Amino acid sequence: MPISRLAPGPRLSGVVIHGDTVYLAGHVVADRSLGVKGQTEAILKRIDERLAEAGTDKTRLLSVTIYLADIATFDEMNEAWDAWVDRAAAPARATVGAALASPEYLVEISAIAAR
Amino acid sequence: MPISRLAPGPRLSGVVIHGDTVYLAGHVVADRSLGVKGQTEAILKRIDERLAEAGTDKTRLLSVTIYLADIATFDEMNEAWDAWVDRAAAPARATVGAALASPEYLVEISAIAAR
Amino acid sequence: MPISRLAPGPRLSGVVIHGDTVYLAGHVVADRSLGVKGQTEAILKRIDERLAEAGTDKTRLLSVTIYLADIATFDEMNEAWDAWVDRAAAPARATVGAALASPEYLVEISAIAAR
Numbered sequence: 001m002p003i004s005r006l007a008p009g010p011r012l013s014g015v016v017i018h019g020d021t022v023y024l025a026g027h028v029v030a031d032r033s034l035g036v037k038g039q040t041e042a043i044l045k046r047i048d049e050r051l052a053e054a055g056t057d058k059t060r061l062l063s064v065t066i067y068l069a070d071i072a073t074f075d076e077m078n079e080a081w082d083a084w085v086d087r088a089a090a091p092a093r094a095t096v097g098a099a100l101a102s103p104e105y106l107v108e109i110s111a112i113a114a115r
Numbered sequence: 116m117p118i119s120r121l122a123p124g125p126r127l128s129g130v131v132i133h134g135d136t137v138y139l140a141g142h143v144v145a146d147r148s149l150g151v152k153g154q155t156e157a158i159l160k161r162i163d164e165r166l167a168e169a170g171t172d173k174t175r176l177l178s179v180t181i182y183l184a185d186i187a188t189f190d191e192m193n194e195a196w197d198a199w200v201d202r203a204a205a206p207a208r209a210t211v212g213a214a215l216a217s218p219e220y221l222v223e224i225s226a227i228a229a230r
Numbered sequence: 231m232p233i234s235r236l237a238p239g240p241r242l243s244g245v246v247i248h249g250d251t252v253y254l255a256g257h258v259v260a261d262r263s264l265g266v267k268g269q270t271e272a273i274l275k276r277i278d279e280r281l282a283e284a285g286t287d288k289t290r291l292l293s294v295t296i297y298l299a300d301i302a303t304f305d306e307m308n309e310a311w312d313a314w315v316d317r318a319a320a321p322a323r324a325t326v327g328a329a330l331a332s333p334e335y336l337v338e339i340s341a342i343a344a345r
Contacts, residue, residue, distance in 0.1 A: 016291075071215065094180070
């Protein structure tokens with residue numbers, strides 16, 4: 001079964017597609033000045049774009065992993081998440097606190113979707 | 116390929132099924148008074164139930180990720196794990212320490228299974 | 231669809247294969263005296279071996295998760311990663327800081343590949 005990649009880079013690809021399963025890299029924000037809610041909104045917007053490029057959308061998310069630099073921002077992250085997620089098609093999700101690659105990154109989100 | 120969900124909620128689904136692949140959300144315990152071994156046992160019991168609802172069982176687990184609030188509880192978690200896992204059909208597994216959504220949560224387990 | 235396992239153990243399997251999807255456990259180093267770059271190199275060498283046993287290779291990696299005991303070693307880990315990864319076929323990747331099972335483990339890497 002062929003593999004295709006979107007937003008490919010020498011270190012990682014933003015999206016790797018295998019059959020009808022779509023793997024999204026851990027996404028962080030471009031504008032590091034944003035707060036937790038703003039970073040989450042920006043990441044989810046980017047994920048919408050990536051899913052569209054892959055021929056799918058958020059109603060076909062299978063599994064999402066959310067890493068928070070500070071787990072105390074769980075509720076603030078969820079304000080953005082709850083406004084974005086399709087309430088009738090929510091993915092499996094795990095959210096944990098973990099150190100992120102830059103101290104300015106407050107949220108990182110990876111995902112697996114179907115297309 | 117259709118997607119189905121078990122234990123669906125507005126924020127996340129407990130289980131998302133895509134073809135013959137079953138994605139389980141990060142599961143935590145309902146009774147937060149339990150210790151690490153007790154929380155692990157309770158979560159694994161819940162995972163057994165979820166897998167049964169999805170038409171599969173622990174012998175068809177593919178990959179499991181275990182998050183511990185305190186990595187020093189690795190051995191205590193494994194007491195429950197080792198008593199539960201099918202020794203002839205153990206999944207790929209990664210275990211790391213990470214902050215969990217409530218300070219009373221000591222263990223969180225997500226998984227991918229086949230059915 | 232049948233499941234097969236490589237490097238099976240009573241607690242976890244090194245590799246679980248489901249159809250044409252290959253799940254690799256979180257891999258750590260055997261020689262704990264190595265630094266971050268050395269541990270990463272050793273783990274990636276082991277992953278090459280595991281993928282070969284599964285009938286595939288690093289050009290068919292789909293998704294990789296890298297856990298670093300100290301996120302400040304991100305660049306040092308990447309020195310080994312960048313020298314290893316196929317720049318034309320890089321997987322989706324997420325890298326976070328997390329406590330690992332032994333204080334001597336500096337890096338743990340899990341992965342999903344196609345075969």
